[in-house]
Amino acid sequence: MTKIYDVIIIGGGPAGLAAAEAAYNNGAKDVLILERDQTLGGILNQCIHNGFGLHYFKEELSGPEYAGRFIELVNKTNVEVQTDTMVLDITPEREIHAVNGQKGYQILKSRSIVLCMGCRERTRGAISIPGTRPAGVFTAGAAQRYVNIEGYQVGKRVVILGSGDIGLIMARRMTLEGAKVLACVEVMPYSGGLTRNIVQCLHDFNIPLYLSHTVTKIEGEGRVERVTVQEVDANRNPIPGTEMIFDCDTLLLSVGLIPENELTRAAGIQIDRRTNGPVVYENMETSMPGVFAAGNVVHVHDLVDYVTAEAQKAGAAAAKYAIAGEPEPSRHITVKNGNAVTYTVPSCIRMENIDKSAEILFRVNRVCGASVIQVMSGETRIAGFKRERLAPGEMEKIILPRVLLDKAGEEITIAIEEA
Amino acid sequence: MYDVAVIGCGIIGANVANLLSRCDLRLVVLEKENDVSMGTTRANSAIIHAGYDPEPGTDMARLNVRGNELTRKQCEAYHVSYKQIGSLVLAFDEADEKTVEKLYANGCANGVPGLKILSREEVLKMEPNLSPEVRTALYAPSAGIVAPWELCFALAEAAVKNGCEMRFNSPVEKIEVIEGGYRLTTPTGSVDAKVVVNAAGVEADQVTGLVAAPSFTTQPNKGEYYLLDKSQGETVHHVIFQCPNKDGKGVLVSPTVHGNLIVGPNASPCERGDTATTPEGMAFVRKMAVKSVPGVSFRDNIRNFAGVRANSTASDFVIEETKPGFITLGAIKSPGLSSAPAIAEDALKLIGRTLVLKEKPEYVDSREVTVFRHLTPEQKAEAVRKNPLYGRVICRCETVTEGEIVDALHGVLPPHTIDGVKRRCNAGMGRCQGGFCGPRVHEIIARELGMDPKDVLKDKAGSVIIIGETKGGTL
Numbered sequence: 001m002t003k004i005y006d007v008i009i010i011g012g013g014p015a016g017l018a019a020a021e022a023a024y025n026n027g028a029k030d031v032l033i034l035e036r037d038q039t040l041g042g043i044l045n046q047c048i049h050n051g052f053g054l055h056y057f058k059e060e061l062s063g064p065e066y067a068g069r070f071i072e073l074v075n076k077t078n079v080e081v082q083t084d085t086m087v088l089d090i091t092p093e094r095e096i097h098a099v100n101g102q103k104g105y106q107i108l109k110s111r112s113i114v115l116c117m118g119c120r121e122r123t124r125g126a127i128s129i130p131g132t133r134p135a136g137v138f139t140a141g142a143a144q145r146y147v148n149i150e151g152y153q154v155g156k157r158v159v160i161l162g163s164g165d166i167g168l169i170m171a172r173r174m175t176l177e178g179a180k181v182l183a184c185v186e187v188m189p190y191s192g193g194l195t196r197n198i199v200q201c202l203h204d205f206n207i208p209l210y211l212s213h214t215v216t217k218i219e220g221e222g223r224v225e226r227v228t229v230q231e232v233d234a235n236r237n238p239i240p241g242t243e244m245i246f247d248c249d250t251l252l253l254s255v256g257l258i259p260e261n262e263l264t265r266a267a268g269i270q271i272d273r274r275t276n277g278p279v280v281y282e283n284m285e286t287s288m289p290g291v292f293a294a295g296n297v298v299h300v301h302d303l304v305d306y307v308t309a310e311a312q313k314a315g316a317a318a319a320k321y322a323i324a325g326e327p328e329p330s331r332h333i334t335v336k337n338g339n340a341v342t343y344t345v346p347s348c349i350r351m352e353n354i355d356k357s358a359e360i361l362f363r364v365n366r367v368c369g370a371s372v373i374q375v376m377s378g379e380t381r382i383a384g385f386k387r388e389r390l391a392p393g394e395m396e397k398i399i400l401p402r403v404l405l406d407k408a409g410e411e412i413t414i415a416i417e418e419a
Numbered sequence: 420m421y422d423v424a425v426i427g428c429g430i431i432g433a434n435v436a437n438l439l440s441r442c443d444l445r446l447v448v449l450e451k452e453n454d455v456s457m458g459t460t461r462a463n464s465a466i467i468h469a470g471y472d473p474e475p476g477t478d479m480a481r482l483n484v485r486g487n488e489l490t491r492k493q494c495e496a497y498h499v500s501y502k503q504i505g506s507l508v509l510a511f512d513e514a515d516e517k518t519v520e521k522l523y524a525n526g527c528a529n530g531v532p533g534l535k536i537l538s539r540e541e542v543l544k545m546e547p548n549l550s551p552e553v554r555t556a557l558y559a560p561s562a563g564i565v566a567p568w569e570l571c572f573a574l575a576e577a578a579v580k581n582g583c584e585m586r587f588n589s590p591v592e593k594i595e596v597i598e599g600g601y602r603l604t605t606p607t608g609s610v611d612a613k614v615v616v617n618a619a620g621v622e623a624d625q626v627t628g629l630v631a632a633p634s635f636t637t638q639p640n641k642g643e644y645y646l647l648d649k650s651q652g653e654t655v656h657h658v659i660f661q662c663p664n665k666d667g668k669g670v671l672v673s674p675t676v677h678g679n680l681i682v683g684p685n686a687s688p689c690e691r692g693d694t695a696t697t698p699e700g701m702a703f704v705r706k707m708a709v710k711s712v713p714g715v716s717f718r719d720n721i722r723n724f725a726g727v728r729a730n731s732t733a734s735d736f737v738i739e740e741t742k743p744g745f746i747t748l749g750a751i752k753s754p755g756l757s758s759a760p761a762i763a764e765d766a767l768k769l770i771g772r773t774l775v776l777k778e779k780p781e782y783v784d785s786r787e788v789t790v791f792r793h794l795t796p797e798q799k800a801e802a803v804r805k806n807p808l809y810g811r812v813i814c815r816c817e818t819v820t821e822g823e824i825v826d827a828l829h830g831v832l833p834p835h836t837i838d839g840v841k842r843r844c845n846a847g848m849g850r851c852q853g854g855f856c857g858p859r860v861h862e863i864i865a866r867e868l869g870m871d872p873k874d875v876l877k878d879k880a881g882s883v884i885i886i887g888e889t890k891g892g893t894l
Binding site: 238 | 883889
């Protein structure tokens with residue numbers, strides 16, 4: 001007879017590791033992690049800078065150290081791990097088709113599944129930068145892999161497009177490796193990264209940040225030779241006459257991350273066009289019963305600490321599902337995004353799964369000053385949360401106690417009211 | 420002395436070499452770049468046209484219709500990605516309707532099978548995502564889509580298996596008439612051959628110019644494209660053309676053999692070798708595409724590229740014996756890809772004036788290739804059992820395994836570059852555009868070919884990826 005796992009976790013990065021540990025600690029007996037890379041840890045393995053774990057461990061760790069803490073925890077359990085294993089398909093019957101050089105082609109069965117595939121970087125194509133197509137145009141993450149894992153330098157004179165966190169981290173990393181980072185260019189009027197990274201990776205190294213600017217031309221035949229940077233207007237169209245030419249051999253792109261949901265889509269799981277991740281309920285369950293999701297595969301997080309917290313929630317819920325199945329349905333509350341809010345996770349709260357409170361994560365679509373996060377049910381204000389400042393680069397979280405949710409109707413809206 | 424030297428290994432040179440390699444001849448192909456398929460062949464609409472566009476009676480008309488048939492057979496024999504999905508030419512006003520009728524008449528005269536003029540209702544039923552403004556359309560069921568670089572590679576590979584020599588990085592710089600033939604000088608040495616076939620694409624006029632006054636001048640013309648994510652690949656199910664104009668066949672929207680959606684091209688005069696995309700060109704493509712298919716989702720773009728057409732002062736293809744034993748295949752503009760195998764047949768007739776072409780008793784006319792993603796689960800299991808490298812997926816977007824990459828690297832026409840692997844195996848062709856697999860493919864190339872990783876290039880000469888090692892240090 002084919003073995004039936006309690007929980008199979010797809011992806012052994014920070015989300016997968018935390019989900020596995022939580023599933024195990026919540027009573028799941030047969031837990032399996034499927035990881036496509038040769039080692040556990042995911043993208044953290046190439047993030048050798050510090051700053052991870054400040055919230056979760058109250059310590060400042062490097063990426064590999066943070067991953068290492070969870071790998072150790074998982075190693076203490078009897079959670080099975082298959083590395084170098086690619087999941088090719090999740091069928092609507094929840095069978096997992098995976099391939100691995102040693103074990104061959106496997107069809108695995110599980111009572112519940114947690115999707116933890118992470119995200120990928122947007123590329124040059126996504127923003128259609130005109131010009132030639134030479135070597136020397138890298139996504140920031142690909143360059144990070146060459147430098148930190150493979151041990152190779154990818155360029156000497158660098159322009160960075162996009163002020164996402166990986167781009168900022170790579171501005172500092174390339175500088176420390178002896179490269180000259182000429183500019184960081186951001187199309188929006190604000191940075192997409194964490195304030196601490198702007199300070200520590202750009203300001204501390206005198207790297208200029210050009211807000212409301214973009215790269216409008218790449219030149220060079222074999223290798224990048226120069227790029228043109230232009231200011232953009234309010235509609236993000238380049239303004240003629242503002243051209244700046246940078247002689248450089250490298251253009252790094254840090255222009256956004258996209259949750260990696262090919263398996264999710266193929267399985268027929270509902271996708272949220274706002275996040276490009278699956279639509280999830282309060283306990284991270286997707287539209288397919290027994291299939292949960294956590295981490296950057298759902299929505300792109302700013303800090304790994306929050307990925308961990310979300311994955312623990314998903315892992316625990318997956319274990320509960322494997323053991324007890326779905327609870328009796330009760331009242332549902334749809335969560336909508338209002339003024340200045342890009343998306344919310346979850347997009348629906350099922351009250352049968354709420355003990356004390358529900359967490360709602362979201363991002364704003366512009367920089368807001370002193371504000372109140374208003375939670376409205378129709379015309380009724382359910383709750384309000386004050387913030388000094390809100391920025392698109394930083395994820396926001398509010399916690400709604402059950403007593404307040406009980407007062408809400410079928411729908412609540414999260415909206416920003418600026419002072 | 421070689422019997423024949425072919426200059427250029429795009430789709431034309433590869434077809435000529437392929438046909439010649441079935442004969443008892445000493446052959447060499449001189450390619451100026453570091454791989455086959457590096458010019459127009461790798462950057463075009465990837466359409467095998469039905470053959471209703473060319474004026475009846477032209478070489479283009481005859482060769483397009485014949486080439487369409489031959490290409491289908493080649494793709495079958497060599498397991499090259501090809502789909503006969505048919506094409507539609509849309510009419511949006513009265514003038515267009517007249518054009519559609521003219522194309523229908525052309526096509527009938529040219530011998531294109533199965534042509535039909537469809538009503539608005541019929542065409543919208545076939546393609547619900549088309550603009551409701553459409554009035555009629557010409558349907559050509561024999562049009563197909565192909566992976567041109569894969570076909571070029573398969574043809575060249577078969578030629579090499581049959582004994583043809585292949586010299587890369589060998590642009591022909593000088594041609595001298597010698598006794599019994601020609602001497603071609605390249606940076607990698609000189610080659611003497613009884614017959615020379617010039618298949619130099621956009622540079623064909625210049626190459627012929629080394630030995631005689633060419634009868635035409637290439638007028639390079641650039642076409643820019645969008646390639647959209649596979650999630651958009653089912654937006655349409657046929658090649659969707661607008662009515663042709665003086666600059667060419669206009670902007671098309673079509674699925675690709677890999678399941679993406681291709682949108683383009685524009686047409687603008689350019690310098691030879693200028694494949695830079697431009698804001699104006701891309702804006703034009705976007706504007707024209709939505710006229711046919713209003714819902715094209717450009718936010719799902721994964722890559723822009725541009726190719727150069729060998730438009731010329733000649734109205735037809737130039738297929739001629741310029742001097743005794745020197746054959747020019749020039750001015751091969753659209754439908755050059757569709758006509759290529761038929762052009763090669765014509766070239767062989769011209770070669771036959773100088774050489775006796777006798778078919779060898781045995782030659783290779785097939786290609787074995789494992790494409791993991793096309794296998795059934797049972798076949799996949801079997802493949803991994805035989806070779807565990809098929810169990811390691813390197814390119815996650817396109818599901819390309821290490822086994823396939825290693826096979827290519829040890830094939831008879833191995834790639835040496837990241838893009839060479841991409842064209843042979845599809846690794847890096849997907850939505851992350853090599854962001855994840857690039858460094859891994861890099862490592863595999865260096866390992867399998869015994870190269871220093873610093874010498875592994877992205878693409879053409881000079882496309883250096885890594886410039887040195889990171890700072891050392893002791894722990």
